[in-house]
Amino acid sequence: MLDNLTQRLAKVVKTMRGEARLTEANTAEMLREVRMALLEADVALPAVREFIAKVKEKALGEEVIGSLSPGQALVGVVQRELAALMGADLGPDATQLSFAQQPPAIILMAGLQGVGKTTTTGKLAKYLKEQKKKKVLTVSADVYRPAAIAQLESVTKQVGADFFPSSASDKPVDIAKNALDWAKKHYHDVLIIDTAGRLGIDEAMMQEIAAVHAAVKPVETLFVVDAMLGQDAINTAKAFNDALPLTGVVLTKLDGDSRGGAALSVRHVTGKPIKFAGVSEKLDGLEAFDPTRMANRVLGMGDILALVEEARKGVDAEAATELANKIKGGGKFDMNDFKAQLTQMKKMGGMSGLLDKLPAQFQQAAAGANMDQAEKQVRRMVGIIDSMTPGERAKPELIKANRKRRIAAGAGVQVQEVNRMLNQFEQMQTMMKKLKGGGLMKMMRGMKGMMPGLR
Incomplete structure (x- = not known):
């Protein structure tokens, strides 16, 4: 998101490297960029x-006078103001969902058709169930779009939450009231109501969603907006903000080829915090929005906290402990273990997903690596292992010429690729033996050049 801003700032910091202090002239050049x-x-x-005026005021103030690195000092001011523009000035609790009411806490989802509202409802149900340990019920009050109710039922089942059935012949207000009654009787912590969207803003739509809001009085009314909409997002945000007492914003499709302006504009127009961001199409691709961390990512400072969270989610701690105990106890690292390591890497968002969260200097260092090729190679390696028999996975030394040909045919690859994968497995197996003897640093050095595409 906003890669152009990252590149422009990096260029200006370089040009300001020789400057002794911040002046009106050199600051103006950077602010123009x-x-x-x-x-x-x-x-x-x-x-x-408003953003440029605030940055100029802070940059020429006492905060950065006398800095040894004016360019970096100015980036620091930009980072703080960018975070404030995205909601950091509202305080750390502003981006949190409120559950300060007698259960169930009701969340109303509002927005235009096609912004990903129904999928986001499913993602939010998964987030609340897994991260907040809530019992969640979803319901669709969209009686206009064909298959909208069935779509929500499908994603709700996929994430393991409860679904309240509704029909296209029902009235949206009645659907919401009946779902609320059911949620109370069955002790749900949260009820998420997915409402109808339109291709454009119309009076009937606004009256309907306002009536649903008045009937159930939600504690959270979230405006769902496509991050790729650009200027159109602003008009939509204004209309919804006028019609409903919004409590927050959910940005979808932040992973797309978007210029990212909606992230900054919608917060400015509504005055409401961005609470969540959709970062992938997968049902676990919803992140709690942190303005400071997002500002860091925009400015090429990386998001190490997000990286740690991805690792925590992706790594099966129990499986890791089991493997460590197996190696320490003299057990052999086999193909099943190797596949488990590759699978955990995929769970963490793959190499490109991890690289995206690293600071710019690390991204530049890996610029020559073909991440797509590396991830494709990992998938092929998993496919090769899946083509092996249980006996071959447990004892890879059994795999000779005839078996290699059969495995290659089963995985749809050349025999040379099976040989390459077996070589990489043997390198990993050797590292695991060193790990058993405490040679962790040797293992780390040995990993250089191991992963395909990252040589």
Whole structure:
């Protein structure tokens, strides 16, 4: 998101390296670059003007006078103001969902059709169930879009939450009331109501969602908006903010080829915090939004906390402990263990997903590596292991010429690729033996050049 801004800032920091202090002139040059980058990213003009004015005021103030590195000092000011523009100034609790009411806490999802509202409802149900340990019920009050109710039922079942059935012949207000009654009787902690969207804003739609809101009085009313909408997101945000007492924003499709302006504009227009961001199409691709961390990512400072969280989610701690105990006890590292390591890497979002969260200097260092090729190779390696018999996985030394040909045919690859994968497995097996003897540093050095595409 906002890659252009990252690149422009890096360029200006370099040009300011020789400057002794911040002046009106050299600050103006950098602010011009920031302004252009924000406008190109489809950020609303009023938001850009306010942002530039605040940065200029802070940059020429006492905060950065006398800094040994004026360029870096100015980036620091931009980072703080960018975080504030995205909601950091509202305080750490502003991005949290409120459950301060007698259960069930009701969450109303609002937005136009096609922004990913129904999928986001499923993602939010999964997030609340797994991260907040809540018993969640979902219901669809979208009686206009064909298959909307069936779609929500499908994603709700996939995430393991409860679904309240509704029909296209029912009235949205009645659907919401009946679902609330059911949620109370069955002791649900949260009820999420997915409402109808339209291709454009119309009076009937706003009256209907306002009536649903009045009937159930939700504790959270979330405006779901597509991050790729750009300037259109601003008009939509204004209309919904006028019609409903919004409590927060959910940005979808932040992983798309978006210029990211909606992330900055919608917060500015509504005055409401961004609470969640959709970062992938998968049902676990919803992140709690943190303005400071997002500002860091935009400015190429990385998001190490997100990286740690991905690792915590992706790594099966019990399986890792089991493997460590197996190796320590003299057990052999086999193909099943190797496959488990590859699978955990995929769970953590793959190499490109992890690289995206690293600071810019690390991303530049890996710029020559073909991440797509590396991830494709990992998938092929898993496919090769899946083509082996249980006996071959447990004892890879059994795999000779005839078996290699059979495995290659089963995985749809050349025999050379099976040989390459077996070589990489043997390298990993050797490292595991060193780990048993406490040679952790030797193992780390030995990993260099191991992963395909990352040589």
